[in-house]
Amino acid sequence: MRDYIDIxxxxxxxxxxxxxxxxxxxxxxxxxxxxxxxxxxxxxxTDIRTLDASIAKRLSPHVYSIHGNYIKxxxxxxxxxxGNMSQxxxxxxxxxxxxxxxxxLRLIDIRFPRTFVKSFKGPRYGIEGIRKLTKIKERxxxxxxxxxxLGLDEKRHALVAYEAWRGGCxxxxxxxxxxxxxxxxxxxxxxxxxxxxxxxxxxxxxxKLYMPNITAExxxxxxxxxxxxxxxxxxxxxxxxxxxxxxVNTLRNNTRLPIHAHRAMHxxxxxxxxxxxxxxxxxxxxxxxxxxxxxxxxxxxGKMGSHISETLDSEREIEFRxxxxxxxxxxxxxxxxxxVMAVASGGLQPLMIGKVVDKMGKNVVLNFGGGIHAHPWxxxxxxxxxxxxxxAYLNGIRFEVYAKKRNELGQAIEKWGL
Numbered sequence: 001m002r003d004y005i006d007i008x009x010x011x012x013x014x015x016x017x018x019x020x021x022x023x024x025x026x027x028x029x030x031x032x033x034x035x036x037x038x039x040x041x042x043x044x045x046t047d048i049r050t051l052d053a054s055i056a057k058r059l060s061p062h063v064y065s066i067h068g069n070y071i072k073x074x075x076x077x078x079x080x081x082x083g084n085m086s087q088x089x090x091x092x093x094x095x096x097x098x099x100x101x102x103x104x105l106r107l108i109d110i111r112f113p114r115t116f117v118k119s120f121k122g123p124r125y126g127i128e129g130i131r132k133l134t135k136i137k138e139r140x141x142x143x144x145x146x147x148x149x150l151g152l153d154e155k156r157h158a159l160v161a162y163e164a165w166r167g168g169c170x171x172x173x174x175x176x177x178x179x180x181x182x183x184x185x186x187x188x189x190x191x192x193x194x195x196x197x198x199x200x201x202x203x204x205x206x207x208k209l210y211m212p213n214i215t216a217e218x219x220x221x222x223x224x225x226x227x228x229x230x231x232x233x234x235x236x237x238x239x240x241x242x243x244x245x246x247x248v249n250t251l252r253n254n255t256r257l258p259i260h261a262h263r264a265m266h267x268x269x270x271x272x273x274x275x276x277x278x279x280x281x282x283x284x285x286x287x288x289x290x291x292x293x294x295x296x297x298x299x300x301x302g303k304m305g306s307h308i309s310e311t312l313d314s315e316r317e318i319e320f321r322x323x324x325x326x327x328x329x330x331x332x333x334x335x336x337x338x339x340v341m342a343v344a345s346g347g348l349q350p351l352m353i354g355k356v357v358d359k360m361g362k363n364v365v366l367n368f369g370g371g372i373h374a375h376p377w378x379x380x381x382x383x384x385x386x387x388x389x390x391x392a393y394l395n396g397i398r399f400e401v402y403a404k405k406r407n408e409l410g411q412a413i414e415k416w417g418l
Contacts, residue, residue: 001047002056004037004073005030009064011074017111018092019072019328021274023104033071036096036105037061041079070108070328082119085245085285093277104274110281111330112288117337120249120288125258126338127313127363130292133234133258134170134207139394140357142386143171143209143367144379145345150177154184158192160379164372165200165208167383167408171365172197173211176239176264180216187227194231211237211260218247225255233257240286241265252290260343261291283312284332286340293341293365312340313363343367349374350382350389350412351399366390376411385412 011017018040024032038044041061042051059079065072081087093107123129131137144164146157161172172193180186190212197208214224214236221243225236237260240248252259269276279296286294294312342364344356349371356366368386375382385408392402392409399418403410 001035001038001043002051002060004034004043004061004063005066006062006064007066009062009074011062011064014077014113014115016075016077016080016088016092016113016116017072017330018075019070019108019110019330021069021104021106021108021328022071022102023069023274025101025103027101029066029069029071032099032101033063033066033073035099035101036071037063037073039099040073040091040094040096041075067328072328077113077115080116082116085120085249085289088116089245089285106273106275107277107281109278109329110284111332112284114333114335117288117333117335120337121252121290122288122337123259123290123292123340124252124256124338125292127341128338130258130341134209136170136207138362140353140362140390141170141341141365142168142383142390143173143343143345143365144169144372144383145173145175145367145369146178147175147369147373149175150181150184152184154188154192157184157189158196160373161193161210162196162200163379164383165197166203167372167380168387169208169372169383170206171209171211171367173237173260173367174213175369176213176215176262178213186212186214186224190228190231190233194233198232209235211235213237213239213262215239215243218243218250221247221251222254225251225257229255229257235260237262239264240291241269241282245285245289248286248291249289258292259290261286261294263295280329283340287312287334287337291340292338293343295343295345295367297344297346312342313361339363341365345369347371349416350386350409351416351418353386353389354393357393374415375408376415377408381408381411384408 022029022032042059059076062074063071064074097105146160164172193210197210201208212228214221215238228236235258240261241263242265266279270279283294342360344360344364345367348368353366372382372386373379375385388406388409392399403413
């Protein structure tokens with residue numbers, strides 16, 4: 001294998017950059033870095049006669065930084081197909097994870113150059129479009145996930161959704177494993193739930209969003225998206241990782257509805273700090289592909305962890321940059337790509353609202369499952385309590401003071417405490 005170590009090389013704006021955490025399997029970080037750079041681009045495990053000098057000169061990667069266990073690699077843009085995220089990841093997160101020389105490997109970040117950013121459509125709506133659609137100008141959104149995840153028939157599902165909207169939710173969504181079930185058929189669920197949405201809108205004077213889970217084989221997923229649109233639905237949801245990058249790209253290219261991305265299965269890739277793929281990379285990828293909202297956890301408040309909202313809600317991304325004493329993350333410029341709205345979800349209850357918004361800002365959907373449906377007085381009261389808690393926070397009023405004349409919030413305080 002050729003030598004791709006080129007410390008001090010100055011990456012070009014047109015190049016794709018990748019950073020990794022690596023540990024060698026009884027070999028040095030430098031040796032692993034060299035093999036990783038070759039395997040992810042033009043080379044293989046042994047010297048090959050077909051890799052001539054002209055190819056190497058034009059397409060060789062450059063390992064331009066090694067700092068402890070962190071490395072950065074610059075790649076020629078010719079190595080990647082624009083607009084094809086599957087191909088890009090087959091290189092940057094493909095065979096390299098199977099190298100025998102590797103003990104631990106984690107893809108920390110990718111920087112995409114302008115031509116690659118512009119080769120993807122990005123969100124059709126994004127933060128600004130969702131706010132225009134709902135006429136909610138500044139405040140965070142209140143949302144819920146229908147619980148139990150599985151088991152409700154279509155009519156009971158629709159009734160729970162109605163109670164949530166009626167109590168004050170802006171958003172109701174299916175959970176990640178509810179698709180077309182024997183006890184809850186997709187099309188019937190759409191029919192009855194959208195009728196309940198319309199009823200809630202007429203009674204509250206507010207625009208309500210319903211995010212039905214259309215996850216399926218790609219062609220069927222497109223059919224389901226069409227059915228939602230034909231029945232005056234205003235959103236769809238897809239499990240983006242289990243569906244696949246290309247399937248999500250196909251959906252983005254073939255529906256005019258906003259897309260909510262659920263990240264089910266992400267922890268198989270993101271959880272171990274020494275292995276897999278950083279969630280910020282996945283968030284960046286799905287922003288490029290073009291989802292409008294993305295489930296990202298709860299900013300370390302609830303049961304799911306997250307620190308990636310800045311990846312979604314920025315034009316010039318300089319977010320949680322410093323890890324230890326080494327900056328292994330890149331600044332990503334977005335060149336006008338619309339911003340994705342973060343959906344904070346996972347173990348939230350109304351009294352956590354202030355902590356989440358303080359960390360994530362107002363461009364967020366505060367999504368409660370058990371935090372609404374476990375309210376002592378039921379779903380409608382749980383949604384009301386969440387809306388009351390948000391109003392209290394936005395007006396700078398302590399929850400216990402605001403709850404004196406608002407019994408739903410008072411019951412939430414009794415259940416979960418301050």
